Amino acid sequence: MTSRLTTTFSRRSALGLGAAALSATALAACGGSTGGGSPSGATEDGGSGARSTAGTIDNDGILRIGATIATSNVFPENFNVFGGGDSAPGNALFWETLFRISSTDGSALVPNLGKSFEYTEEGKVCTYTLRDDVTWNDGEKFTSKDVAYTYGFIFEEPGTEPDEDGNLPWLAKAIETPDEHTVVVTYNEPQYTEDLPLSLYFPIYPEHIYKDLDRQSYQDKAPVGTGPGRLTKFSGQQIEIEIREDYWGEVSSELKAVHIVPAGTAGNIESQITKGDVDWSQGGAPGVVDNFVGMEDHNGYFYYPDGSTRGIIMATHKGPTKDVAVRKALRAGADMSIVAQAAGIAYTVPSVTGLDTGIYESMLKEEFSKPMTADVEGAKKLLADAGWSVNDAGNLEKDGKEFPLKLYIQNDNPVEMTTMPIVVDQWSTNLGLKVEFTPLPADVFGPAQAKGDYELSLWTTNAAGGAFQAFTMYMHTKIYKIGDELADGNYGRWEMPDAANEAITAITQTPPDQVDQIVEHCQVLQQAVSDDAPYIPVQSNGAGGMFTTMKWSGIKQASEIDYFPRVDGYNNVVQTLRDLSPTKA
Incomplete structure (x- = not known):
């Protein structure tokens, strides 16, 4: 799936950008389970x-x-990710950001086109080298x-006067631009966290190409980027990109070109990889660890968490889930490791806070450092005591009134259509609770969820991009009245404790090199989620990668790298291209 990015956004929508963007990509590239029982021996x-690393293809x-x-089965001929309609795959071979986000160390920033950045004036001025x-x-x-x-059209016109809603530019x-290699950005308010969403969503564009174009309508058929790729041929069924010799970074010296072809259905792409017609593809259907990997000895599959989380959002404003005891009991009453294993795509279970235990290993409190586990007896006691x-x-049932529950999900994700009935079954088996599984089409599910109609619904509970992005949707400014169609991620209307709200605000005011302080603030947020149970973490979001070692080797598992091997x-x-090498015969 390709998506268009809008560059006209309010302060509210921009600070919540991670939540909005990751919600879409999570549905498009979902793939995960702990993978136990694989015929090839799943990794932790x-x-x-792959079981065989001997090359069989020249x-x-x-x-x-x-x-x-797209459903048309034709790649759109457009590489402008800021306009011109849907964009074609392969953009990441042309466009690059100033920094990239590490898959370790709590999503730390790693130099890329930018060598360094420094905030001064209490976070209002950032100088990039x-x-x-x-x-x-x-x-x-x-x-x-x-x-x-690029940053000029992202942030729009400068000024010092607030708009009609009270928001400053x-x-x-x-x-x-004091010189060719220095950029100074002056904000109206502290923006210590802004480089994370910039690094996720906003690559640098060539001024000499785009300055005289209508960026939002321009269809870019000859992308001029800083990345290693140069487009040589385009058709609706194949995109051919050569690797340029003058690229500033590193790619495998043996790699000459990348050809991108349609993945098609899950069965189709698995067959193409198994035959050696395709070397690597993002994704993975339910059961991929057992089914695809077992098809051929050269087949392999790894899952890569991206720092965001899918979970069951519980309404804190209505019905039985208004009671924190009920929310905690539902959270403790289902074993998400069983659910993950049934999915068969190797996703990992997050901590009870919703944070991935690998990416946020250095930031998690000790008691939250492991994947969330069930406590059925504890769940029963919570209900009884309340x-x-x-x-x-x-x-x-309470005080003579009974409360039927339904779990609502969007019905277009095959993994979640597999896993959520298992969660419902867990509640039935463990607590005797009959929750009705209710999948709905997107045009029905989305508006009702935004209005706060559902007591239990599945969506993204934590966005990728660091501690601030993970919890920004729960700031007090994101609490909406029931029926407000503009709810920005906080669909359960959770009013986090004042101390937690102060902590997330403090993260935005803390220089990024003051890691201990950021960790301290993040741990306040972790404790609030543990105590209030606004959601039930289900899976560490990310993407799977299917590959064959018939021709190329070097696709690594998540624990070996500090990046996300994604198309x-x-x-x-x-x-990913840097680590590839020809498979030896």
Whole structure:
């Protein structure tokens, strides 16, 4: 799936951008389970490597990638991710961001086109130092003018007067470029956390190409980027990209070109990889660890958490889930490791806080450092102590009133259509609670969830991009009245404790190099989630990667790297290409 990014956003929507964007990609690229029982021996952190590493195909220097395609089964001929309609796969081979996000250390920033950044004036001024050895793929030098141009249209016109809603413009004055390799951005308010969403969603565009174009309508058929790719041929069924020799970064010296072909259905792409027609593809259908990996000895599959989490959002404003005891009992009453194993795609179970235990290992409190586990007896006690019982119909009952429950989900995700009935069964088996599984189409599910109609619904509970992005949707400014169609992620209307709200605000005011303080604030948020149970973490979001070692080797598992091996996502595919090497016969 390709998605369009809007560059016209309010302060509220921009700070919640991670939640909105990850919700979509999670549905498009979902894939995960702990993978126990694989015929090839699943790894602890998700998936299974190939059983054979002996090459069987002569290496022609071309990596063939399977990519998701629209229902028309034709790639759109457009590489402008900021406009021009849907964009084609392969963008990450052209466009790059100033920094990339690490898959370890709580989503730390790693230098990329930018060498360093420094915040001054209490977070209102950020000075970027850029690399001096980068060129665009047309030979032009990459300079500070390109960054100023790109960030200029992202943040829009500067100013110091608030709008009618009381929001100040992002920028206090125009972006400055003292020299070719220095950029100075001056904000109206502290923005210590802003480089995380910038690194996720906003690559740098060439000023010399785009400055005179209508960016939002322009269809870019000849992308000029800083990445390693140069487009050589396009058709609706195949995109051919050569690897340029003058690329500033590293890619495998044996790699000459990347060809992107449609992945098609789950069965189709699995067959293409098994035959060696495709080398690598993102995704993985339910049961991929057992089924696909077992098809051929060269087949492998790994799952890569991205820092976001899918979970069951519980209404804190209505029905029985208004009672924290009920929310905690539902959370403790289902074993999510059983659910994950049934999915068969090697996703990992997050901690009770919703944070991934690998990516956030250095930030989690000790008691939250392991994947969430069930406590059935504890769940029963919570209900009993709060005066709740489960009647013969399987409904919660208190003070003579019964409360039937339904679990609502969007019906377009095959993994979640597999896993959520298992959660419902867990509640039935463990607590005697009969929750009705209720899948709905997107045009019905989404608006009702945004209005707060559901007591239990599945969606993204924590966004990727660091501690702030993980919890930003729960700030007090994100609490909406029931029926408000503009709910921005906080669909359960959880009013986090004042101390937690102060902590998330403090993260935005803490320089990124003061890691201990950021961890301290993040742990306040973790405790609040544990205590209030606004949601039930289900899976660490991310994407699976299917591959064959018939021609190429070097696809690594999550614990070995600090990047996300994904076909999409800026900078990630480039890091993957760096580690590839021809498989030896």
